[in-house]
Amino acid sequence: MKRWLLLTLVVFSCQYTKAQVTAGVPDPIILCDVNNPGDETEVFDLTIREGQIINGQSNVVVSYHPTSGDALSGTNPYPNPMALTNIANPQVVFVRLQSTAGQGWDVTTLDLIVPLIPVVAAVPDAIFLNEGDNDGSAVFDLTINESQALGSQDPFRFQFKYYQAEADAIADENRITDPENFQNTANPQTIFVRMAPLEDQCDFEVYSFTIETDGVLGVLDISLSNCSIFPNPASETVTISFNQMVSSIHVVLYNVLGENVFSETVSVQKGQSRIDVSTLPENIYYLKISSEEQTVVKKLIKN
Incomplete structure (x- = not known):
């Protein structure tokens, strides 16, 4: 009787210690806005992130859903996940990883992003600091006029990078590392700015403005x-x-x-x-x- 009870407990324990499937968190899918630029709409292949979602697990299937409720219940999957046109930007797709071997399921999310096309609403004003020491040197906050370049665009969807040469701004090299505390190297001096969406891998704009302080930097x-x-x-x-x-x-x-x-x-x-x-x-x-x-x-x- 004791042996039978022990065997039953072992079998019961093994049944409930099977590893539950765990969905990996995939990287966003980012597509540049090349199809009718400005409409923020592209056709996405959701399956290119399946390797990250499955994360080496076997006996699993992946399905993609428009809502969390659909993913949790395993209903209403997208019929063609290899060609999904986004209806929002960014758009969240809910992903269900289902075990085919009785090890349950898990849900994660996949972000679809079409980087915005930046527009320089207005070239920012020059920055002049009159320190009164007439030495031609000052510490500038280069970021204070970013709102002029943004205009009505969402400030949380764009980034600004600062450079001392236009070629560097175009190539995204030799960036000014602390633009809020920049020591000028000439007086006056031209600063070049790269305005881009947070996902800086598609469209960007380069503009410039002048900084100047009192005196001559020789x-x-x-x-x-x-x-x-x-x-x-x-x-x-x-x-x-x-x-x-x-x-x-x-x-x-x-x-x-x-x-x-x-x-x-x-x-x-x-x-x-x-x-x-x-x-x-x-x-x-x-x-x-x-x-x-x-x-x-x-x-x-x-x-």
Whole structure:
């Protein structure tokens, strides 16, 4: 009797420890809007993501449904999933992975996206910063006029990337990594912008605008920009190193709000100066370094 009971429990346990099928989460299917551009409609082959949905499992079948209720009940599948025209953009397709070996079913979703075609509603205004120091150097937020380029377009469906050369904007290379805190390298300077949908693999637009500040940024400024700071990030002290003859420098440290944290003049010995940052809170700062008519700004991370 005990042996029979034990065997029954083992069989019962095995029946309920079979692995339940699990649907993989597929990547979106993205098609450029080439068929009647502007209608945001294309013909999708849903089956190209079946490998990701099945995820190596066997004895399963995949069906595609317009609603979650249909997928949960296994009803109303799309009759031709290899040629489905989207009726919304983006559109969510509900996918049912069904075991043919009694291991249940699972439901996941598949996104269909036709990237929007961007339109530059208006070329943004030039950005001018009058700091009053007449040194031709400033830290610019290049993003402040994006709404002018967007116009009535949905800001959550587009992205902006910034460059110092038009060829880079077209090729999407050498992007300005921190456009909200950009130190100009010429005055005035032309900035090039790549406006694209979030899925930046189809249509895009390139436009430009000018940034300018008070004063003249000359050859000496470019020379001073070859100085370096280390370590960065820093916790105690920061060393400023120069590859040219400099006897003293004036340093001003700004926080991300543009507030002056401290300002002092320090001497340069053997091409280096050191400043103490040990008491500063952990954050991102901007170190403005000036010597005679030369100025440069370096980004500093305090940890």
